[in-house]
Amino acid sequence: MVQYADPPLDLSFAALSDATRRGIIDQLGRGDATITSLADQFQMTLTGMKKHVQVLERAGLVVTQKVGRVRTCKLGTRGLKAEAEWIEAHRKLFEARFEALDEIISEMKREGSDD
DSSP, rough: OOOOOOHHHHHHHHHTTHHHHHHHHHHHHOOEEEEHHHHHHOOOHHHHHHHHHHHHHHHSEEEEETTTTTTEEEEEEEHHHHHHHHHHHHHHHHHEEEEHHHHHHHHHHHOOOOO
């Protein structure tokens, strides 16, 4: 079996597969936040939030900076361009297949009505 691997995409999609991490991205889109404030907002422990943030950091979606005892999170500069392009290419593929299926169904209905 041929395996297709694109580590940056793998990391991004794995990071975004969790609703809490998507929520963190949404929150950071509105402004920088400390891990403590994110943990409070998502009603989780600091340890749990740190783990979520680390996953997002590995994917390049979030960067953190520690000043004293406070770690602040912000969106990474990498963005999601490659992910959006991958999704768009596959959306077009699915759309073409569904259009072909619609045509087959329409043809079958026309043949059925000729009886």
